[in-house]
Amino acid sequence: MTLIESTSGTLKDPAVVPPGLPVQPSTPIQRSTGLRAPVDTHTAIPVLDVTIPVFNEERDLEECLRRLHGHLRESFPHGFRITVADNASTDGTLKIAERVARELPELAVVHLDEKGRGNALRKVWLASPSPVLAYMDVDLSTDLAALAPLLAPLISGHSDLAIGTRLTRNSRVVRGPKREFISRGYNLMLHSFMGARFSDAQCGFKAIRADVAQQILPHTMDNSWFFDTELLVLAERCGLRVHEVPVDWIDDPNSSVDVVRTALADIRGMVRLTRDLVSGRIPIPELRAALARGPLPASSRIAEQSPRSSLFGQLVRFAAIGAASTLAYVLIFLFCRGFMDPQLANFLALLVTAIANTGANRRFTFGIQGGNPVRHHFEGLIVFGIGLALTSGALALVHSTTTPDRWGELLTVVAANLAATAVRFLLFRLWVFRQPAAQSAEPTTQAKTRTETAAS
Structure with missing residues (x-):
């Protein structure tokens, strides 16, 4: 990794920090007070460091840099730096960045021999002296008007990490249906499988406080696109406050990102991150003690995890989710039945709806938002096996006695x-989402202890 000095364009020592600026020291883990001090903006060190990861972007790079630089000069009232992180480009990207850096004193260029957005951000951010770190995609698909509300809560100390989101009601987004479907489907999987609460994992418009990044980034492993998701999941597990900013976003039709391959890599990343969390490779308790803002979010407190006890309410919510699941099952079954045999169509339709059904019932029917979603989904798949046995057996029986048409198969x-639904509700209530009595009683004990302490 090499740095190009903004004033001369010459290669410097393998460090990311420009000459004359101190290196940000590694922050030891200390127990959190639950508060963040405002960023000191009266300093010679740039308050903001915006990283632009690039790979073979010679066509768009110069326009992006000049537009971003002009916006920051006009609207950002503190010192800033723009860092171009060249990820082993093979075209003229690096030379263009060097030339622009000789004209703009706030521009630094880092050349890395390895590809990957996650690798670039981790290396640049860990070495940056700036107290606020951000990044955005080189195509500037996100309207820069969202930059100020992205940074303000970090500078004030209100939040720890801020993200742009394209998936809220107030966001304005222009992009194709394929990207929209993949993006929303991926975020649904994150919510269902990993208990994530952020709305948009992959929007290339994020910022983080450096004091938080110094402690979280060393525990991230992904060097590519899944880095964003990994960072956000760890932030939530550590009890950090994530601020979301609705953005105006226009898809770049010339983007070189392979959306399908990236989505598959993200799914593999989810599996790996889940394994790391379950195995304890990432020291979440220690990080939470060092970084969490006072009490954990409500979704992580035991008192909030107890199932909603009203049987009638659970039945109503379960029935509503079941109706939506049945409709989805019918549509998927009919679609798949057009090009595969009925048993396989039934398996795929039941598998997809069972995963979504377990996640929805976990969250809405039984009121569980924290805990271990992986275990719940594993047990939900066992329940799915019972439903599969019933439906497959019914199909086999009807085909052994007659030759049904498509609608006869569907009715069966x-x-x-x-x-299977009746069996599923009983198993969900009595096994999958059943909470031990000891845990249900614990909040009462804790409340009593707090009352006694206050009284003394």
Whole structure:
């Protein structure tokens, strides 16, 4: 990794920090007070360091840098730096960055021999002296008007990490249906499988406080696109405050990102991160003690994890989710039945809806938002196996006695699914989402202890 000095364009020593600026020291883990001090803006060190990761972006790079630089000069009232992180480009990207850096004193250029957005951000951010770190995609798909509300809560100490989101009601987004479907599907999986609460994992418009980044980044492993998700999941598990900013976003039709391959890599990343969290490779308790803002979010407190006790309320919510799941099952079954045999179509339709059904019932029917979603989904798949056995058996029986048409097959599996639904509710209530009595009683004990302490 080499740095190009902004004033001369010559290669410097393998450090990311420009000459004359001190290196940000590594912050030892200390127990959190739950508060963040405002950033000191009266300093010679740039308050903000915006990283632009690039790979073979010679066509868009110069326009991006000049536009971003002009925006910051006009609207950001503190010192700033723009760092171009060249990820082993093979075209003229590096030379263009060097030339622009000789004209703009706030521009630094880092050349890395390895590709990957996560690798670039981790290396640049860990070495940056700036107290606020941000990054955005080189195409500047996100309207820069969102930059000020992204940075303000970090500078004030209100929040620890800020992200742009394209998936809220107030966001304005222009992009194709394929990207929209993949993005929303991926975030649904994050919410269902990993208990994530942020709305948009992959928007290339994020910022983080350096004091927080120094402690979290060393525990991230992904060097590519999943880095964003990994960072956000760790932030939430550590009890940090994530601020979301609705953005105006226009898709770049010339983007070189392979959306499908990136989505598959993200799914592999989810599996790896889940394994790391379960195995204890990432020291979440220690990080939470060092970084969490006072009490953990409500979704992580035991008192908030107890199932909603009203049987009638659970039945109503379960029925509503079941109706939506049945409709989805019918549509998926009919679609798959057009090009595969009924047993396989039934398996795929039941698997997809079972995963979504477990996640929805976990969150809404039984009121569980923290805990261990991986275990719940594993047990949910066992329940799915019972439903599969019932529907597959019904299909096999009807095919052994007659030759049903497409609608006869559908009526058979829907009827079998209704029987499986009753079994699913009982298993969810009595096994999958059942909370031990000891845990239910613990909040009362804790409350009593706090009352006694206050009285003394």
